[in-house]
Amino acid sequence: MSTTPLYSKLQKILAAGHFGVTSECGPPRSCDPKGVEEKARMIGDYVDAINVTDNQTAVVRQCSLASCIRIKQMGYDPVLQMVTRDRNRIALQSDLLGAGSFGINNILCLTGDHQSFGDHPNAANVFDLDSTQLVQTVKKMRDEGKLLSGFELKECPQMFIGAAENPFADPFEIRVSRLAKKVAAGAQFIQTQCIYNIPKFKQWMQGVVDRGLDEKVYIMAGMTPMKGVGMAKYMKNRVPGMDVPDDLIKRLSGVPKEKQAEEGIKICIEQIQELKEVKGVKGFHIMAIEWEEKVPEIVQQAGLYPRPKVD
Amino acid sequence: MANSSGKKKKGAVLVVGAGVAGMQASLDLASSGYLVHLVDKSPTIGGIMSQLDKTFPTNDCAMCIISPKLVEVGRHLNINILPNTEVEGLEGEAGNFQVALKSHPRYIDLKACTACGQCRQVCPVTAVNEFNQALDLREATYMRYPQAIPRGFTIDRNVCIGCGLCEKVCLAEAVHYDDTAKEFSLDVGAVILAPGNEIFDPSKFDTYNYLNLPNVVTSLEFERILSASGPYRGHLMRPYDREEPAKIAWLQCVGSRNINACDNSYCSAVCCMYAIKEAVIAKEHAHGNLDTAIFYMDMRTYGKEFEQYYNRAKEHGVRFIRSRIHSIEPEGECDLRLTYADEQGQQKSEVFDMVVLSVGFEVGKETVELGKRLNIDLNRHKFAVTDGFKPVETSRPGVYVCGTLQGPKDIPQSVMEASGAAAGTSALLSESRWTETRSLQLPPQRDVSKEPPRIGVFVCNCGINIGGIVDVPAVREYARTLPYVVHVEDNLFTCSQDTQVRMGQVIKEKGINRMVVAACTPLTHEPLFRETLLDIGLNKYLFEMANIRNQDSWVHMKDRQKATDKAKDLVRMSVARAALLQQLEEQKIQIQQSGLVIGGGIAGMNAALNLAQQGFSAILVEKGTELGGLARCVTHTIDGMEVQPYVDSLIAEVKAHPGIKVLTESEVTSFKGYKGNFTTKVRVGSSLEEETFEHGVVIVATGAKEYRPKEFLYGEHDGVMTQMDLDEVLRQRGAGNGNDPAKWNRAIMIQCVGSRNEENPNCSRICCQSAVKHALELKKLNPAMDIVILYRDMRMYGLLEDYYTEARRQGIIFSRFDLDDLPKVESNGAGLKVTFHDHVLQRHIQMPADAVVLSAATLAANTDQLATQLKVPRNAYGFFIEAHAKLRPVDFSSEGIYLCGTAHSPKLISESITQSLAAASRAGSFLAGKTLSVGGAVAHVDKSHCAACLVCVMSCPYGVPKINDENVSEINPALCQGCGVCVSECPAKAIQLSHFEDDQITVEVHALLEGAV
Amino acid sequence: MNEVFEPKMLAFLCNWCAYAGADLAGVSRFQYPPTIRVIRTMCSGRVDPLYVIEGLKDGFDQVSVFG
Amino acid sequence: MIIAEPKPIDEIIDSLKDFNRILVAGCDGCVTVCEAGGMKEVEVVASALRIYFKQAGRAVTVDExxxxxxxxxxxxAQLADKIDQYDAVLSLACGVGVQFLAEDYKNKPIFPGVNTCFMGGTEEKGLWTERCQGCGKCILANTGGICPIARCSKRMLNGPCGGSSDGRCEVNKDIACGWHLIYERLKELGQLDRFETPTDPKDWNTSRDGGPRKVIKEVSRL
Amino acid sequence: MSVVEQLLDYSGIGRKRMALRWVSAAEGQIFADTVKELTESTKELGPFDAQAYNLQLAAVERVLQGPRVRWMTGVDLHVTERGNVYGEKVDEQAFRAMFEQSLKEEYEKALILEVLGDGPSSVREMAGKTGLPVYTVSLRLNDLERRGLADLQKFEGSTPRFVRLAA
Amino acid sequence: MRLSYPTNVKIVKLPCSGRVDVVHLLKAFEDGADGVYVAGCLEGDCHYQVGNLRAKKRVAYVKDILDKIGIGGERVAMYNLSAGQGPRFAEIAREMSEKIKQLGPTPLRKSGGSAKGVKLTPGTTKEEAA
Structure with a gap:
């Protein structure tokens, strides 16, 4: 694993060989200061770092950076998610500088959902950089102390650099190469797309291990518990790049409606247990969408609690 | 080559009977360079097809597709139509016959008659209208149907009382009561008999009560009921009370497949399909949910894509009930009760509103007499005797036969036979081609392109047809005021001979260079007036016609003023367009006098041989190492003809003919050009060298193959074989080898293996007769042998029915099975056992058998590459698609390419031979023209505006436009069909269609609406 | 019907024969019922069958033509 | 070529309704080929305009x-001797043509009759699709001849996003995933190794420069 | 005049309501006798109710107005006595039979046309109003359609309704 | 058959309905037609294979234009019929006449407008073109 300095709590836990646990919270669609606070408080003690989404699904929300600052001030370790859809390289770098100034040490570099899915489908997109190039940019700022233009920074952002990866998207054969590409660009940890199809994930992981990538990057398996069979079907049919096997839907529809949520949590926990055994899996990123209150339960029952302490 | 008497053969042919077969034979021959005398005893040509509503399996309107043929026959310079004429006798020999003929008086002079119809309007006498099958009436002066050719009336002397009124009203002075019968004789080289059949008359049966119950009709009556020009104008109604029926039954095999005193034992071959068609069309016509039921014995939908038609009918809800109905009982005031036993033997009874008797064909008494007079042999069913390998030749050399006199058959089969007979004739008389034909001698055309328009307008009174409604003098005077008009006149009949002469004078005197005729309709008369222009040396495109009769006076009889106003509008429109008309030149292109025949089976060889005998050269390309094709697997035909000696002699003849170049182990590698001038590269023989051929036509005869079954233990057990395998076993036995079928105790045959199922919904047509043929042969070998044929419908169509009857007589067992309960074949050590459901016993039966013979489907040969090279279409099952299923059964829609044999669809050897001769005839009649006129009303590109955008290339339905070396679109006038789609699509407006240029169209619109805004 | 029925009758008479005959009846004083009304035509051939019907329509009980 | 589509006739009428002498000017170039602005479209638009003005009771000249x-x-310049007879011109050319006319005839209002869409080609008759955004720095060499800028909904330069499935873009199932095509093509060419080299942030200055971009080919200049 | 007799018979009015007699200029007595005789026979028939025979009279009138009957009466002698255009004499009886048949048909058609004058009608309705058999109506109607005097107006369910067309 | 139909229907003969151009239809309206219809062969029965389907699309296109410029798309129509359907032709003529009668005369006629135009070529002046 990389020998660079350890910038964040998350990085330290992973470096110490523990399973890392992260979760995410989506900022509110208003100026309400409480939203993020409450969610962070709910999960803060059960995870190592909290991701804050950046206008997820291209819907306008409180800005990720502001929410991260709030979480940092509460004493937790935030992961700043940043998409290239809305800002060009000038704005992205400026935000990175701002984040650095607040001691935010984790970043997840994303391209972002297409604006046509969000609430402003007529907006112009930017896509000046893509996610890989954003990883390159952060690395350049951190390691070379330079902006993309070559301008030398007096103080650099100290970032543990992450990227996302979807092991299930098409073409499947390219997914490992694409991971390699992001690693080559400078990604240190990967949070994956929600995993439901365990065999296919294992197949991907095998490819990752075969190329030795698991030695170069921490892979955190993305987990999202199902609230019911409706959600499962929606994810399967409507959410791009999502692979929900039929037997999972069958299992959920096999239990009464009021028990489905419970069953969903149960499945999630079983899967975490199973993935712990998979070589290369270094942690879990639990995305309980608008269901953050269940994160503690999942973390506990998956045997990931209490969280290790590092300094 | 002269015949035995040393005289040169005559280049003229007598065709007897002007139905669809007679017309086709005449057209082929007349275009091939022979003078044709087309004789029909009726006053018009067209035959029975003109009476049909729609035709299966395409549901085309019969009149729509036959009427262009009628017109073509009527106008052909080398077809001499002799209506009301009968053949009295025939002397002489092939090549030099003398025919004695007798013409019955018509009482109306065809040269003078304009078919205006005034005589009919006044005729006080009525008679039943045979054309509408006596469902309505006609007058004693009549035309059989509105589209009839020759276009002229006739007086029916049987009913005319001689009152003289028609003569009084006839302004054309065409009525001649002193007309008399004329006897005369003609010298011809050959005779083609196509007199057709009659419809079986069901009044011979009292059980059907046909004469007493108005709602019992024959199928031909029902055709008339459905027809838009029929007695009910195409509305589905029953005769008794003109109510729309809610339930109609069809009774099949009325007069066919029975050996009662008054029946015929053969199958009439067409009734199953027409009954299905009538049921489907009736359902389409009905306002409510029409219930249709067809009572049948075997559904014989054996033709190309017929089975799919049958399946679609089932989907449409047509009921098919396997039962023969004995009698029809009246029920209530006018309904009809049918009592029948269903397949389970249960007695049932159902009431219908209407019953259609699917009546069969029979050879009429007069035809039998004719046969005697001409000294040709007729068989026991009174059909002409032909040799299976010479299917269009009668027993008398030089006398050919086609159509239903040869045997019951449908339209395409008749058309093929007609062309086949023409091919035979053409080969016989080729030395005398173009010796008796007439040709037009035209003066050179005057170039008027630099002259300003000088328009002559001729307004026709059409007797009183126009003048009685429209104020013709007013229209004439109005025309005088229009721009560029230098001459106007009105005529009693503008189309009369004297007016044509006058027109010529006026054109000369006044220097007229555009002509407008306001009269009946361009559909019938434009060619006439164009000819008048040609006679006087004007380009035929400088003519325009205003339709002030068919689309004005006749349809607005009630409002004379408005009709006159409209006539003025129409004349204004025509004059405006005429001013913009331009002379168009047609070019002559030489036609290569040779044909490329692809496929060296029986069909290909016959086609090549006939072409060569016609005097053209032929290149015969065969993929295999030897000629012969699939026929090599057939020992003899069902009527006992030995196939192998025939094939051997055919091969010898083909190889010996100096006009044929035979290429074996050869394949077409590239193909380009257009009709008349194709260039084909052929990889020849094992040397793989390429040879290039230039030729005028192509005949595709690539054949078919037998399906190799995957079912019924085929290939797993030696006792399971196909019919073709059995043929081989029988042949080996003859040579003293192998398994001896004479020792078999029981053979079981299974029909429809690989046919009529989901994978291949087609019927393979020939397997029923193969099974019966082999069953009879096995019986002969060992009369004690049990033979069981498991079938779905025994499709022993036409005269094949005789063999089916014989097979049953000999104790061969026929047992029917359904697709959802297929027989099961199991191995039983060295033997086999077969389990099947018996419909009579209503239970499954198991039988041991020494052999199981599978009647395997006939499938299309692999022609992917060839079809792509020739750009000719194939259906979903790989058979080639002809230009028109009915009337152009051997042509492809791309001109100059023809089709025959099993590449078209499965068929018998005799049918393949017929079709190959037909293809050779079509090809020959094209080649005989020597040159090809192209141009005229075709699209042309203005290079300077062409953006080479490819829009024309993409939108042309015929794939004609190409971007050429100059980087602009080029449209070959020889290939352009003149539809104008590219013109309307061209985004740069760089393409125009001659004679229908944009300004020529918009000026019409503009003139029509002049002053509207 | 109480009244004695007196039919109303119409006759078309040919000028040359029947009309002359009727005149002659007068000259000879031959009596006949007063039920008849006479219309003279120049020839009975001129009597259109339609006239018969017109007569009946107009209420005559009988119409005759004398030639 | 440049692909354009005809503007809705009501929008055209809206811009021309106050004029009395109108010239509809087509272009025989790209817009003819994509059936948006050639002579045929000129005739159609002019005819529709005349019908409109007639029914509006106006005496208007619409020439073609x-x-x-x-x-x-x-x-x-071929319009120079004619343009004075008109008080407005409807150009059915692409945006370039409209602007050239506007620059050449400064005192005449020139209106666009088509929406200029993109550079593309004819997929089939009546269907045109985009291939190039004219970014000014072609990277096709590294992407198997398929442009991710024109073909990927997110202009991604380093591979597909995670949203595509069955080779279709997450934005619209009718669109092929550009990167899927690139991947297939590279695989076929045996150049998949090119894929793993990260592409650096692109120099967009050739695409998003200030004002109209210029192309100068010195050797061609006079 | 036998035409009229025939038609009066068909219509149910009866041929006795008309007469055709030959009286020469010299036969005053015969004229008087005839009138007497006719008056007697008419008295026996009773009064004629023209109202009740409205339809029939109109139909007879239509027949007589129609060209066909007029022409046929016109050619009567021509073809039976003097010889027709072919120079042959048509057997008088045969001619008569044909003529009567035509007359009957014309009368039936006229009746149908009269009924149709009251508005669209089905075949069965026409049969009811004219008193003709259904099938006869069907056959005659067909001839009317052929001659452009009647036409199908529309289908009401499975029942077609026919209308009269102005000649 | 001599079926009658209204006299106001005027016919322009074309080799195939596929030859009907959008411009022809528009010109007819421009010249003051109240309604225009194209009568082609039955679908699937085009003598020239697909001409009638092309015509159908063009009629739909003109309909849209007419709707947008306030003439009304219902003034143009496409009908399909075969050569044997004389009665159907008369029926269509009546039907279309009836429909147009209900719509009233084309607005062009009552408006008194007089829009004109000529087709120019780059090389000629307007005077020459006219």
């Missing part, structure tokens, strides 16, 4: 012409 190209001055 089509120029070889409206993106070259010698051709636009």
């Amino acid at each position: 012409i089509s120029l070889t190209r409206q993106c070259d001055r010698p051709y636009t």
Whole structure:
């Protein structure tokens, strides 16, 4: 694993060989200061770092950076998610500088959902950089102390650099190469797309291990518990790049409606247990969408609690 | 080559009977360079097809597709139509016959008659209208149907009382009561008999009560009921009370497949399909949910894509009930009760509103007499005797036969036979081609392109047809005021001979260079007036016609003023367009006098041989190492003809003919050009060298193959074989080898293996007769042998029915099975056992058998590459698609390419031979023209505006436009069909269609609406 | 019907024969019922069958033509 | 070629309704080929305009012409002797043509009759698709001849996003995933190794420079 | 005049309501006798109710107005006595039979046309109003359609309704 | 058959309905037609294979234009019929006449407008073109 300095709590836990646990919270669609606070408080003690989404699904929300600052001030370790859809390289770098100034040490570099899915489908997109190039940019700022233009920074952002990866998207054969590409660009940890199809994930992981990538990057398996069979079907049919096997839907529809949520949590926990055994899996990123209150339960029952302490 | 008497053969042919077969034979021959005398005893040509509503399996309107043929026959310079004429006798020999003929008086002079119809309007006498099958009436002066050719009336002397009124009203002075019968004789080289059949008359049966119950009709009556020009104008109604029926039954095999005193034992071959068609069309016509039921014995939908038609009918809800109905009982005031036993033997009874008797064909008494007079042999069913390998030749050399006199058959089969007979004739008389034909001698055309328009307008009174409604003098005077008009006149009949002469004078005197005729309709008369222009040396495109009769006076009889106003509008429109008309030149292109025949089976060889005998050269390309094709697997035909000696002699003849170049182990590698001038590269023989051929036509005869079954233990057990395998076993036995079928105790045959199922919904047509043929042969070998044929419908169509009857007589067992309960074949050590459901016993039966013979489907040969090279279409099952299923059964829609044999669809050897001769005839009649006129009303590109955008290339339905070396679109006038789609699509407006240029169209619109805004 | 029925009758008479005959009846004083009304035509051939019907329509009980 | 589509006739009428002498000018170039602005479209639009003005009770002249190209001055100059007779011109050329006319005839209002869409080609008759956004720095060499800028909904330069499935883009199932195509093509060419080299942030200055971009080919200049 | 007799018979009015007699200029007595005789026979028939025979009279009138009957009466002698255009004499009886048949048909058609004058009608309705058999109506109607005097107006369910067309 | 139909229907003969151009239809309206219809062969029965389907699309296109410029798309129509359907032709003529009668005369006629135009070529002046 990389020998660079350890910038964040998350990085330290992973470096110490523990399973890392992260979760995410989506900022509110208003100026309400409480939203993020409450969610962070709910999960803060059960995870190592909290991701804050950046206008997820291209819907306008409180800005990720502001929410991260709030979480940092509460004493937790935030992961700043940043998409290239809305800002060009000038704005992205400026935000990175701002984040650095607040001691935010984790970043997840994303391209972002297409604006046509969000609430402003007529907006112009930017896509000046893509996610890989954003990883390159952060690395350049951190390691070379330079902006993309070559301008030398007096103080650099100290970032543990992450990227996302979807092991299930098409073409499947390219997914490992694409991971390699992001690693080559400078990604240190990967949070994956929600995993439901365990065999296919294992197949991907095998490819990752075969190329030795698991030695170069921490892979955190993305987990999202199902609230019911409706959600499962929606994810399967409507959410791009999502692979929900039929037997999972069958299992959920096999239990009464009021028990489905419970069953969903149960499945999630079983899967975490199973993935712990998979070589290369270094942690879990639990995305309980608008269901953050269940994160503690999942973390506990998956045997990931209490969280290790590092300094 | 002269015949035995040393005289040169005559280049003229007598065709007897002007139905669809007679017309086709005449057209082929007349275009091939022979003078044709087309004789029909009726006053018009067209035959029975003109009476049909729609035709299966395409549901085309019969009149729509036959009427262009009628017109073509009527106008052909080398077809001499002799209506009301009968053949009295025939002397002489092939090549030099003398025919004695007798013409019955018509009482109306065809040269003078304009078919205006005034005589009919006044005729006080009525008679039943045979054309509408006596469902309505006609007058004693009549035309059989509105589209009839020759276009002229006739007086029916049987009913005319001689009152003289028609003569009084006839302004054309065409009525001649002193007309008399004329006897005369003609010298011809050959005779083609196509007199057709009659419809079986069901009044011979009292059980059907046909004469007493108005709602019992024959199928031909029902055709008339459905027809838009029929007695009910195409509305589905029953005769008794003109109510729309809610339930109609069809009774099949009325007069066919029975050996009662008054029946015929053969199958009439067409009734199953027409009954299905009538049921489907009736359902389409009905306002409510029409219930249709067809009572049948075997559904014989054996033709190309017929089975799919049958399946679609089932989907449409047509009921098919396997039962023969004995009698029809009246029920209530006018309904009809049918009592029948269903397949389970249960007695049932159902009431219908209407019953259609699917009546069969029979050879009429007069035809039998004719046969005697001409000294040709007729068989026991009174059909002409032909040799299976010479299917269009009668027993008398030089006398050919086609159509239903040869045997019951449908339209395409008749058309093929007609062309086949023409091919035979053409080969016989080729030395005398173009010796008796007439040709037009035209003066050179005057170039008027630099002259300003000088328009002559001729307004026709059409007797009183126009003048009685429209104020013709007013229209004439109005025309005088229009721009560029230098001459106007009105005529009693503008189309009369004297007016044509006058027109010529006026054109000369006044220097007229555009002509407008306001009269009946361009559909019938434009060619006439164009000819008048040609006679006087004007380009035929400088003519325009205003339709002030068919689309004005006749349809607005009630409002004379408005009709006159409209006539003025129409004349204004025509004059405006005429001013913009331009002379168009047609070019002559030489036609290569040779044909490329692809496929060296029986069909290909016959086609090549006939072409060569016609005097053209032929290149015969065969993929295999030897000629012969699939026929090599057939020992003899069902009527006992030995196939192998025939094939051997055919091969010898083909190889010996100096006009044929035979290429074996050869394949077409590239193909380009257009009709008349194709260039084909052929990889020849094992040397793989390429040879290039230039030729005028192509005949595709690539054949078919037998399906190799995957079912019924085929290939797993030696006792399971196909019919073709059995043929081989029988042949080996003859040579003293192998398994001896004479020792078999029981053979079981299974029909429809690989046919009529989901994978291949087609019927393979020939397997029923193969099974019966082999069953009879096995019986002969060992009369004690049990033979069981498991079938779905025994499709022993036409005269094949005789063999089916014989097979049953000999104790061969026929047992029917359904697709959802297929027989099961199991191995039983060295033997086999077969389990099947018996419909009579209503239970499954198991039988041991020494052999199981599978009647395997006939499938299309692999022609992917060839079809792509020739750009000719194939259906979903790989058979080639002809230009028109009915009337152009051997042509492809791309001109100059023809089709025959099993590449078209499965068929018998005799049918393949017929079709190959037909293809050779079509090809020959094209080649005989020597040159090809192209141009005229075709699209042309203005290079300077062409953006080479490819829009024309993409939108042309015929794939004609190409971007050429100059980087602009080029449209070959020889290939352009003149539809104008590219013109309307061209985004740069760089393409125009001659004679229908944009300004020529918009000026019409503009003139029509002049002053509207 | 109480009244004695007196039919109303119409006759078309040919000028040359029947009309002359009727005149002659007068000259000879031959009596006949007063039920008849006479219309003279120049020839009975001129009597259109339609006239018969017109007569009946107009209420005559009988119409005759004398030639 | 440049692909354009005809503007809805009501929008055209809206811009021209106050004029009395109108010239509809087509272009025989790209817009002819994509059936948006050639002589045929000129006739159609002009005819529709005349019908509109007639029914509106107006006496308006609508004349028709089509120029070889409206993106070259010698051709636009062909209007010089005619333009004074009109008080407005409807150009059915692409945006270039409209602007050239506007520059050449400063005192005449020139209106666009088509929406200029993109550079593309004819997929089939009546269907045109985009291939190039004219970014000014071609990277096709590294992407198997398939442009991710024109073909990927997110202009991604380093591979597909996670949203595509069955080779279709997450934005619209009718669109092929550009990167899927690139991947397939590279695989076929045996150049998949090219894929793993990260592409650096792109120099967009050739695409998003200030004002109209210029192309200068010195050797061609006079 | 036998035409009229025939038609009066068909219509149910009866041929006795008309007469055709030959009286020469010299036969005053015969004229008087005839009138007497006719008056007697008419008295026996009773009064004629023209109202009740409205339809029939109109139909007879239509027949007589129609060209066909007029022409046929016109050619009567021509073809039976003097010889027709072919120079042959048509057997008088045969001619008569044909003529009567035509007359009957014309009368039936006229009746149908009269009924149709009251508005669209089905075949069965026409049969009811004219008193003709259904099938006869069907056959005659067909001839009317052929001659452009009647036409199908529309289908009401499975029942077609026919209308009269102005000649 | 001599079926009658209204006299106001005027016919322009074309080799195939596929030859009907959008411009022809528009010109007819421009010249003051109240309604225009194209009568082609039955679908699937085009003598020239697909001409009638092309015509159908063009009629739909003109309909849209007419709707947008306030003439009304219902003034143009496409009908399909075969050569044997004389009665159907008369029926269509009546039907279309009836429909147009209900719509009233084309607005062009009552408006008194007089829009004109000529087709120019780059090389000629307007005077020459006219």
